[in-house]
Amino acid sequence: MPSTATQRSASRKPYDQQTKARASTSFVTAGSPVTSSAVPALSETQSAPTIPSTANTSAGPSTSSVSCAARIIPTTREICRRVVQKKFPSYIPRNDWELLTLSGRNYKGDESGICGHLDAVLVSRVKEFGSHERVMDNATRIMDERVECTGTKPDGVGDPDVFVAAIPDSEYSIRLFPGSLRNSEYCLDFINSRTGEPVNSPFKFDLICIPDPNAPIGSGPVYRMRPLECAFGIEADKIGPGLEKFLFRDGQHCVLRRPGLRDVRFTIPIRRRPEAVLPAPDAHFIHFPQYIDYHD
Numbered sequence: 001m002p003s004t005a006t007q008r009s010a011s012r013k014p015y016d017q018q019t020k021a022r023a024s025t026s027f028v029t030a031g032s033p034v035t036s037s038a039v040p041a042l043s044e045t046q047s048a049p050t051i052p053s054t055a056n057t058s059a060g061p062s063t064s065s066v067s068c069a070a071r072i073i074p075t076t077r078e079i080c081r082r083v084v085q086k087k088f089p090s091y092i093p094r095n096d097w098e099l100l101t102l103s104g105r106n107y108k109g110d111e112s113g114i115c116g117h118l119d120a121v122l123v124s125r126v127k128e129f130g131s132h133e134r135v136m137d138n139a140t141r142i143m144d145e146r147v148e149c150t151g152t153k154p155d156g157v158g159d160p161d162v163f164v165a166a167i168p169d170s171e172y173s174i175r176l177f178p179g180s181l182r183n184s185e186y187c188l189d190f191i192n193s194r195t196g197e198p199v200n201s202p203f204k205f206d207l208i209c210i211p212d213p214n215a216p217i218g219s220g221p222v223y224r225m226r227p228l229e230c231a232f233g234i235e236a237d238k239i240g241p242g243l244e245k246f247l248f249r250d251g252q253h254c255v256l257r258r259p260g261l262r263d264v265r266f267t268i269p270i271r272r273r274p275e276a277v278l279p280a281p282d283a284h285f286i287h288f289p290q291y292i293d294y295h296d
Contacts, residue, residue, distance in 0.1 A: 076100075077143035082155065088114065097122070097139035150179030151187060151228060151245055153198060163269065166193055169261050172202050176268065184250040186268045187228070198242040201227075206257040207246060213253065225254075 077096065080103035084093060091111050093099040098118055101107075107117050122135070129135045154162050154177050161178040173193045179185035188207075191198050211220035228247045229239045236244075248254070248268045256264040 073146040073148055075143060076145050076147055079103075079147065079149055079152065080143070082152070095136060095139070096143045097125075097136055100139050100142060148180040148182055150183070150185045150247065153177065153187075153189065153243075153245070161271075164191065165266065167256070167264060170203065172199065174256070174266065178271070179247070181271060181273075184271070186248045186250060188246040188248060188268075189244060198244075200239055200241060200244040201236070204259055206255075208255045208257060209248070210253050210255055212251075 077099065080099050083103040084091070084099055088102060088111050091102075091114050093102060101118060101121060102114070106121075107114065109117065122132075125135045126132050129138065154175075159177070163176045164173050166173045171193055172190050175189050175191050175198070177187050177189075179187050189198050190200075190202050192202075207225040208222060209220075209225060210222050225246050225248075227236055227239060227244045229244065230236060231247075250268055251270040252268045254266055254268065256266075258264075
């Protein structure tokens, strides 16, 4: 779907220099998935082009849908491999047990001490399990399991379930990426619109969940979101650079509120799956109108 957003002007003032208050609301709809050509994988020496906006900043909300193939649930091995490659890029685990062990948080040293650390841990594990073979078999069994993981950020490879929308009056964008499909979880983070790099709370804001504006009164609470890491006891200012994320459920309605600027509203995508055909209940059905349209 072609974007209707206007690219950010190079002459626009940074957020902290904008003082003109705005009282109304912008509606942002991330209507197109981000592909690998839009957000290429970056090395430390590369600088990415500006990310094309998929936002619709019209005066009201818009609706759209995209079709995606069913997601393949990754194995524990695939998830651990991403973690280890990021933590220890030069070390290649010798087996599943090493991969599983290094994906945890126990080892804090550099790569030169990994082998010595793993050998010492392996000795204790063999004593615990009774044999070297049982240790390795247990690790392989865990690695072969498929798990739905929430919170793993996109690695730059094209993903049809990842969406990016530029934030009006800002040099940053909102990125939505999927979590557990079974639990209807989606994650949100902020990225630099020019580089595509994730950033932690790049400006002062409140991120608020609100009830569906089209639903009856009292359909849900209003609450302020905090980073997912805070739920695990990590203070917001202690979150690693670019690791901050917020957890939502499919279909939630959100408001991004910034001092002196218009509110930005958006809705988390709803992932629809083919519904199973269930037998009709043994009951009488009475039908009332679901919607009543009033006309002037």
